[in-house]
Amino acid sequence: GDSVTQMEGPVTLSEEAFLTINCTYTATGYPSLFWYVQYPGEGLQLLLKATKADDKGSNKGFEATYRKETTSFHLEKGSVQVSDSAVYFCARFSGGYNKLIFGAGTRLAVHP
Amino acid sequence: EAGVAQSPRYKIIEKRQSVAFWCNPISGHATLYWYQQILGQGPKLLIQFQNNGVVDDSQLPKDRFSAERLKGVDSTLKIQPAKLEDSAVYLCASSFSGRTNEQFFGPGTRLTVL
Numbered sequence: 001g002d003s004v005t006q007m008e009g010p011v012t013l014s015e016e017a018f019l020t021i022n023c024t025y026t027a028t029g030y031p032s033l034f035w036y037v038q039y040p041g042e043g044l045q046l047l048l049k050a051t052k053a054d055d056k057g058s059n060k061g062f063e064a065t066y067r068k069e070t071t072s073f074h075l076e077k078g079s080v081q082v083s084d085s086a087v088y089f090c091a092r093f094s095g096g097y098n099k100l101i102f103g104a105g106t107r108l109a110v111h112p
Numbered sequence: 113e114a115g116v117a118q119s120p121r122y123k124i125i126e127k128r129q130s131v132a133f134w135c136n137p138i139s140g141h142a143t144l145y146w147y148q149q150i151l152g153q154g155p156k157l158l159i160q161f162q163n164n165g166v167v168d169d170s171q172l173p174k175d176r177f178s179a180e181r182l183k184g185v186d187s188t189l190k191i192q193p194a195k196l197e198d199s200a201v202y203l204c205a206s207s208f209s210g211r212t213n214e215q216f217f218g219p220g221t222r223l224t225v226l
Contacts, residue, residue, distance in 0.1 A: 043115075043218055044205075089155075097168055099145070100145075102154030105152075
């Protein structure tokens with residue numbers, strides 16, 4: 001069935017370091033792809049999305065490119081801040097009514 | 113614009129007891145979702161409503177879980193009887209329609225079953 005696999009955490013970085021969180025998805029059709037973020041004590045928020053191959057989603061300095069050839073949607077940020085500390089979830093649409101299938105989440109901790 | 117509201121935020125119960133969660137979606141959103149998020153895992157869809165009809169409940173443990181959406185607005189999710197493995201965060205989300213639209217999530221209800 002449809003699934004999403006993302007790199008295990010936690011990822012620990014110093015402020016201003018480069019961030020990559022890997023995400024791959026099962027190649028069933030051409031689903032829309034998403035990154036959600038969950039800050040401590042808060043609900044899930046959509047960070048960015050891409051709806052077709054080669055699309056680049058971007059928001060708050062984060063970027064991810066829909067790569068059909070590698071079935072990947074890796075999240076990147078050039079310079080992380082302490083305030084980026086959160087859990088990041090990769091997800092894809094699945095099925096006719098577009099339910100979300102989530103990866104297991106990757107916890108990011110950024111230290112000053 | 114008010115977001116998705118959920119209550120209670122936290123609930124602790126003994127196994128075999130019953131519990132109910134409430135969700136009020138964003139006004140005008142036709143589609144409502146309930147997800148279960150077990151610690152260390154991503155959210156998993158339990159049930160999806162389009163207005164007041166169910167369009168996907170394939171992963172809902174129907175022997176103990178039930179959900180309804182009254183008049184296509186508010187929704188309740190019930191567990192009866194609860195098991196230890198039901199300890200999780202229960203997330204409600206809504207979207208304008210089921211197809212292509214962004215899902216907006218509530219803060220969740222953290223359930224602990226002792």
